Amino acid sequence: MNNPQFPLFLSTAIPYVNAAPHVGHALELLQADALCRHQRQRGRDVRLTGGTDDHSLKNARAAERLGIPTERLVAEHGEIFRRLQGALGVELDDYVHTSRDPRHAPAVRALWERCAANGDLYSKAYTGRYCTGCEAFLSEAELVDGCCAVHREPVEEVQETNWFFRLSRYQEPLLELLGSGSLRVDPRERYNEVESFVRGGLCDFSVSRSRARARNFGIGVPGDDSQVIYVWFDALANYLSGLGFPENTGELARYWGEAPAAREHLIGKDILRFHAVYWPAILLSAGLPLPSAIKAHGFVTLEGNKIGKSQGNAIDPFELVERFGLDAVRFYFLRHVHTTRDSDFRVERLIEAHDSELAGKIGNLLQRVTTLALRHPSLALTPGKAAPSSDDRELEHAAERAYTEVVQGCDGFALQEALASILELAAAANRYADAQEPWTLSRRAKAAKTPEAAGDLLAQLGHVLWRLCEALRVTAILLAPFLPGAARTIIARLGATETELTALARARYGRGPRFTPQAGAALFPRLAQAEQKAKPAELRAGS
Numbered sequence: 417m418n419n420p421q422f423p424l425f426l427s428t429a430i431p432y433v434n435a436a437p438h439v440g441h442a443l444e445l446l447q448a449d450a451l452c453r454h455q456r457q458r459g460r461d462v463r464l465t466g467g468t469d470d471h472s473l474k475n476a477r478a479a480e481r482l483g484i485p486t487e488r489l490v491a492e493h494g495e496i497f498r499r500l501q502g503a504l505g506v507e508l509d510d511y512v513h514t515s516r517d518p519r520h521a522p523a524v525r526a527l528w529e530r531c532a533a534n535g536d537l538y539s540k541a542y543t544g545r546y547c548t549g550c551e552a553f554l555s556e557a558e559l560v561d562g563c564c565a566v567h568r569e570p571v572e573e574v575q576e577t578n579w580f581f582r583l584s585r586y587q588e589p590l591l592e593l594l595g596s597g598s599l600r601v602d603p604r605e606r607y608n609e610v611e612s613f614v615r616g617g618l619c620d621f622s623v624s625r626s627r628a629r630a631r632n633f634g635i636g637v638p639g640d641d642s643q644v645i646y647v648w649f650d651a652l653a654n655y656l657s658g659l660g661f662p663e664n665t666g667e668l669a670r671y672w673g674e675a676p677a678a679r680e681h682l683i684g685k686d687i688l689r690f691h692a693v694y695w696p697a698i699l700l701s702a703g704l705p706l707p708s709a710i711k712a713h714g715f716v717t718l719e720g721n722k723i724g725k726s727q728g729n730a731i732d733p734f735e736l737v738e739r740f741g742l743d744a745v746r747f748y749f750l751r752h753v754h755t756t757r758d759s760d761f762r763v764e765r766l767i768e769a770h771d772s773e774l775a776g777k778i779g780n781l782l783q784r785v786t787t788l789a790l791r792h793p794s795l796a797l798t799p800g801k802a803a804p805s806s807d808d809r810e811l812e813h814a815a816e817r818a819y820t821e822v823v824q825g826c827d828g829f830a831l832q833e834a835l836a837s838i839l840e841l842a843a844a845a846n847r848y849a850d851a852q853e854p855w856t857l858s859r860r861a862k863a864a865k866t867p868e869a870a871g872d873l874l875a876q877l878g879h880v881l882w883r884l885c886e887a888l889r890v891t892a893i894l895l896a897p898f899l900p901g902a903a904r905t906i907i908a909r910l911g912a913t914e915t916e917l918t919a920l921a922r923a924r925y926g927r928g929p930r931f932t933p934q935a936g937a938a939l940f941p942r943l944a945q946a947e948q949k950a951k952p953a954e955l956r957a958g959s
């Protein structure tokens with residue numbers, strides 16, 4: 417349901433806070449932020465949410481290792497996760513810390529009670545193999561030499577009486593939802609994975625744990641004080657608790673009610689089953705509306721291995737922003753980390769991409785155009801009266817193509833392609849400048865012998881510069897969801913107003929205002945040179 421008339425609820429996953437955030441968490445926030453900003457440019461009412469997943473065993477164990485109360489660990493780490501959005505220039509509308517937000521526990525209990533009332537919860541004695549990394553029991557088929565295939569750690573045998581959720585009841589309804597497209601899963605390969613998992617038969621799963629195993633940290637099972645609610649049942653409910661469930665709030669009705677709205681979860685591919693199978697089944701049981709789409713991104717890897725909090729290979733996103741600046745970091749993760757496939761993190765690539773693509777194609781063009789325009793302060797930048805030349809038309813087509821492809825890239829969850837199209841527009845503008853040689857027009861106009869000759873050359877120069885400013889204006893609007901700061905700078909340097917950036921419809925070539933270019937520092941100062949001065953040894957080692 418991608419109708420811009422309907423509100424869009426988009427959530428990020430809520431991370432465990434057993435250690436500091438890494439670039440995988442940054443990737444997810446950046447993708448969500450870019451998607452939401454793009455939708456807002458299309459006039460959409462969007463709510464973007466995040467939070468922290470506090471009641472996990474791994475949080476409790478991390479606190480034990482540090483010798484501090486779990487409450488303190490989740491509060492301290494939770495604040496670091498919360499700060500990450502600001503550092504990345506991400507704007508979330510809501511943030512739920514599951515152990516501290518007063519809205520959360522009542523929502524989890526209400527959800528539980530609805531499932532219980534529907535006859536889907538029952539208690540049984542059970543023996544299973546639990547992976548704390550996944551926070552899930554694993555089947556025999558999911559183990560490799562007794563270890564979790566993802567975390568490569570031995571699983572623990574657990575014998576307990578737990579509450580179970582009757583997932584087995586929901587195989588047919590889930591297949592129907594998936595097959596009909598009411599529950600979309602992107603990309604296609606992830607859809608296939610979910611579909612074949614559901615088709616293979618669904619087993620009931622444990623939705624509680626003993627208080628002892630949970631280190632007494634969690635939300636109590638209603639009516640059974642010996643158990644706390646399983647961390648995934650608890651965490652998934654954050655999507656509702658932030659909207660005020662079970663209270664009948666306006667926000668709940670707007671974003672998660674019966675009225676048409678898109679309800680989308682952006683997650684990593686490792687937690688697909690929880691979102692595309694368990695969560696819809698819980699909602700079906702509770703008689704609540706379902707998500708309409710699950711978008712699964714790939715992993716950021718280091719030398720082929722998933723970057724993880726406890727893998728010893730974490731890369732600190734705060735440090736990256738500090739060292740390379742926000743534009744470079746946002747650009748790298750949205751353009752050079754594939755949206756849905758795994759991508760290896762390489763700092764050399766980040767530097768090179770910033771310098772050759774952002775600085776080389778967009779920054780350089782902006783500098784050339786504004787500098788030249790400022791040499792002729794009284795020159796009006798206006799499109800000429802003559803019919804557009806074939807070069808003019810080519811540039812216009814490049815702008816139209818970029819517009820279409822940005823929309824396709826965002827709708828198709830291929831953000832790297834949207835950004836590639838914007839760069840292609842900048843490349844077309846550079847080709848146009850090279851062909852029209854406005855600097856030669858400027859020189860010849862200044863050296864012209866007669867006012868008429870100078871006038872013709874200046875009119876031609878005004879026309880070429882207007883076309884280049886227009887291409888930069890369209891570039892800025894299309895770029896705004898990805899690099900909001902850089903987009904604002906481009907618009908300011910063109911002497912246009914920031915409201916240009918608020919509506920995607922403004923990104924049609926030819927609708928530009930009167931430009932009055934302004935002087936300013938280089939938009940994307942080259943990183944390679946700065947790095948060579950700051951950290952020569954490190955750069956050499958990596959290059």
Ligand code: ME8
Pocket residue numbers: 428429430431432433439440441443444469651652654682683684685686687714715716717722723724
């Ligand atoms: O799974 N690359 O928390 P989490 C890309 N609490 N994304 C990555 C990544 C990487 N290397 N590592 C992690 C949880 N992520 C649960 C979520 S939601 C109700 C509960 C992504 O801290 C991961 O795929 O392990 C997930 O989407 C998010 O970061 C939080 O992961």
